[in-house]
Amino acid sequence: xxxxxxxxxxxxxxxxxxxxxxxxxxxxxxxxxxxxxxxxxxxxxxxxxxxxxxxxxxxxxxxxxxxxxxxxxxxxxxxxxxxxxxxxxxxxxxxxxxxxxxxxxxxxxxxxxxxxxxxxxxxxxxxxxxxxxxxxxxxxx
Amino acid sequence: xxxxxxxxxxxxxxxxxxxxxxxxxxxxxxxxxxxxxxxxxxxxxxxxxxxxxxxxxxxxxxxxxxxxxxxxxxxxxxxxxxxxxxxxxxxxxxxxxxxxxxxxxxxxxxxxxxxxxxxxxxxxxxxxxxxxxxxxxxxxxxxxxxxxxxxxxxxxxxxxxxxxxxxxxxxxxxxxxxxxxxxxxxxxxxxxxxxxxxxxxxxxxxxxxxxxxxxxxxxxxxxxxxxxxxxxxxxxxxxxxxxxxxxxxxxxxxxxxxxxxxxxxxxxxxxxxxxxxxxxxxxxxxxxxxxxxxxxxxxxxxxxxxxxxxxxxxxxxxxxxxxxxxxxxxxxxxxxxxxxxxxxxxxxxxxxxxxxxxxxxxxxxxxxxxxxxxxxxxxxxxxxxxxxxxxxxxxxxxxxxxxxxxxxxxxxxxxxxxxxxxxxxxxxxxxxxxxxxxxxxxxxxxxxxxxxx
Numbered sequence: 001x002x003x004x005x006x007x008x009x010x011x012x013x014x015x016x017x018x019x020x021x022x023x024x025x026x027x028x029x030x031x032x033x034x035x036x037x038x039x040x041x042x043x044x045x046x047x048x049x050x051x052x053x054x055x056x057x058x059x060x061x062x063x064x065x066x067x068x069x070x071x072x073x074x075x076x077x078x079x080x081x082x083x084x085x086x087x088x089x090x091x092x093x094x095x096x097x098x099x100x101x102x103x104x105x106x107x108x109x110x111x112x113x114x115x116x117x118x119x120x121x122x123x124x125x126x127x128x129x130x131x132x133x134x135x136x137x138x139x140x141x
Numbered sequence: 142x143x144x145x146x147x148x149x150x151x152x153x154x155x156x157x158x159x160x161x162x163x164x165x166x167x168x169x170x171x172x173x174x175x176x177x178x179x180x181x182x183x184x185x186x187x188x189x190x191x192x193x194x195x196x197x198x199x200x201x202x203x204x205x206x207x208x209x210x211x212x213x214x215x216x217x218x219x220x221x222x223x224x225x226x227x228x229x230x231x232x233x234x235x236x237x238x239x240x241x242x243x244x245x246x247x248x249x250x251x252x253x254x255x256x257x258x259x260x261x262x263x264x265x266x267x268x269x270x271x272x273x274x275x276x277x278x279x280x281x282x283x284x285x286x287x288x289x290x291x292x293x294x295x296x297x298x299x300x301x302x303x304x305x306x307x308x309x310x311x312x313x314x315x316x317x318x319x320x321x322x323x324x325x326x327x328x329x330x331x332x333x334x335x336x337x338x339x340x341x342x343x344x345x346x347x348x349x350x351x352x353x354x355x356x357x358x359x360x361x362x363x364x365x366x367x368x369x370x371x372x373x374x375x376x377x378x379x380x381x382x383x384x385x386x387x388x389x390x391x392x393x394x395x396x397x398x399x400x401x402x403x404x405x406x407x408x409x410x411x412x413x414x415x416x417x418x419x420x421x422x423x424x425x426x427x428x429x430x431x432x433x434x435x436x437x438x439x440x441x442x443x444x445x446x447x448x449x450x451x452x453x454x455x456x457x458x459x460x461x462x463x464x465x466x467x468x469x470x471x472x473x474x475x476x477x478x479x480x481x482x483x484x485x486x487x488x489x490x491x492x493x494x495x496x497x498x499x500x501x502x503x504x505x506x507x508x509x510x511x512x513x514x515x516x517x518x519x520x521x522x523x524x525x526x527x528x529x530x531x532x533x534x535x536x537x538x539x540x541x542x543x544x545x546x547x548x549x550x551x552x553x554x555x556x557x558x559x560x561x562x563x564x565x566x567x568x569x570x571x572x573x574x575x576x577x578x579x580x581x582x583x584x585x586x587x588x589x590x591x592x593x594x
Contacts, residue, residue: 069246
C-alpha cells in the first residue's frame with residue numbers, strides 16, 4: 001500500500017512495511033512505528049549521556065533496524081554507525097553523531113506522519129494555503 | 142490455540158499478531174519484556190512463544206533460560222524474532238531449545254512458513270480437541286454478536302456474559318470493521334444488519350480466517366435454514382432464557398462453578414495447601430504432607446467459613462478433622478493427655494485451623510486487590526461431614542505424623558459473571574443466579590468421604 005507523501009525525501013517507503021494491510025491497520029502500525037522510533041531515540045540519547053553500554057547498543061541497533069524496515073536509509077546508516085562507535089566504546093564520537101541522527105529521525109518521523117495523515121484523509125493538516133504555494137505537509141509537527 | 146508474542150517494540154508485536162490471527166486463527170497475547178512473559182506464562186498456558194532477543198529489563202536469552210528452568214514453560218516451543226544476524230549469537234541459543242529463528246524486519250512469507258511448520262508439530266491435547274466443539278470464552282477471546290436489534294443484543298449479553306465476554310456490533314459493516322483488529326472465535330450473526338448482510342459477513346470472515354472460527358446464525362421463525370458452507374449452525378431467535386441457553390450450549394463452553402473460580406484465582410488450592418503445610422506444621426511441630434490416600438475418612442469436627450470473592454463467587458472453605466486427629470491436635474495444643482480433651486477443645490482446634498486458612502486467603506486476595514468478604518465461621522461436631530450438594534469444588538487431604546489425617550475443602554456454592562451473590566455474611570443476590578443451578582457441575586468424586594482427588 002502506498003499513500004500520499006510516500007518516499008518524499010527518499011526516506012520513508014510504506015511499500016516495505018505496510019503492504020497488504022488495510023488502511024486502518026496501516027495507520028495504526030504507522031503510529032506504532034513512530035512511537036517505537038522515538039522511544040529508541042530517547043533511550044539512545046540517555047544511554048550515551050550516561051555511558052550505559054548495553055542500553056546504547058540495543059537502542060542504536062533497534063533504531064537502525066526499524067528505520068531499515070521502513071526504508072529510512074539515512075537513519076539506518078547513522079544508527080548503525082552509532083552502534084559501531086558504542087561497541088568500540090568511543091562515547092565522544094557517538095555523542096557527536098547524535099545531532100545528525102536526530103535530524104534524520106525527525107525527517108523520517110515527519111514523513112511517516114504525513115503519509116499517515118494522508119491516508120487518514122486528514123487533508124486539513126496538509127492542505128495548501130490560499131496562495132497555493134504550499135507543497136503539502138510542511139509545518140506539521 | 143493461544144500464542145504469546147514478547148517484544149518491546151509495539152510495532153513488531155502488532156505485525157506478528159496480525160500474521161497469527163489472520164493466517165492461523167490463533168488467540169494472541171502480548172508482552173513487552175521477559176519479566177512480563179514469565180508472569181503471563183505462570184498464569185496461562187500458551188501453545189508457543191515468539192520471543193525478541195533485544196529487550197530491556199530481561200532480554201530474550203535470559204528469558205529463555207528462565208523458561209527452560211520453569212516447570213510450566215520448560216517445554217513450550219519458542220521462535221526467536223530478532224535483528225541479531227551473527228551466527229555466534231544464534232548458536233548460543235541452540236542449547237536452550239529454540240524451535241526456529243526469524244529475522245527482523247519480518248518477511249511474511251518466511252514467517253508464515255516457519256510458524257506453519259511449528260504448528261504442524263504441536264501436540265493437540267485431548268482436552269483441547271473436546272473444547273473445540275464448544276468455544277470457551279475468556280477476557281481475551283470474547284464472542285461477537287452482530288445484530289441490529291438493541292433489545293435482542295441486551296438480552297443476548299445478559300445471558301452469555303455469565304460465561305465470558307461478549308462484544309457487540311450493530312451492523313454487518315461494524316462487525317467487519319471490528320474483526321479487522323480483533324479475533325473472535327465465536328460469532329453469532331443475527332438480523333437487521335444494514336447494507337452488509339449476514340451471509341456477506343460470514344463470507345468475508347471465512348476468507349480472512351479459513352480455520353479456527355465458528356459462525357452461528359441466529360434465525361427468526363420465518364427465515365430459511367442457513368447456508369452450511371458459511372455457518373456452523375443456527376439457533377432460534379428466542380427471548381426465553383431457558384430456551385436460549387439450551388440453544389447456545391452446543392457452541393459455548395459453560396464452566397461449572399469451580400472451573401470458573403479456577404480461571405480467576407487458579408492459586409486458591411495452592412494458598413490453602415501452603416497454609417496447611419506451613420502454619421499447621423509450625424503449630425503442631427510436625428511435618429504436614431499432602432496425601433494421595435483416597436480411602437474414606439470419617440470426619441468428626443468441621444469448621445467452615447464462607448467467603449464472597451469479588452462479588453462473583455460464594456466459596457465455602459472448610460477444615461475437617463476425624464475425631465482421632467482432632468483429639469490428638471487438641472491434646473498437643475493444650476499439653477494435656479488425650480483422654481482429658483473435651484469435645485469443645487476439638488471444635489476449637491477445627492475453628493482455629495479454619496481461621497488460619499481464611500486469613501491466608503484474605504491476605505493473598507488483598508495483595509491482588511481483589512475484594513473478599515468473610516462470613517461467620519460455622520463449627521460442627523458430628524460423626525460425618527457431607528459435602529453440600531449445591532456446589533462443586535476440591536477436597537485436599539493431608540497427613541500429619543503424630544496427629545493424623547485431615548481434609549481441607551474448597552466448595553463453590555454460587556457464581557455469576559459480574560453480579561453479586563449472597564453469603565452468610567449478608568449481601569445481595571442477583572435473580573439470574575437462581576436459575577444457574579443446572580450449570581453447576583459436581584466435581585468428581587464429590588463426597589468428602591471419598592478423600593482427596
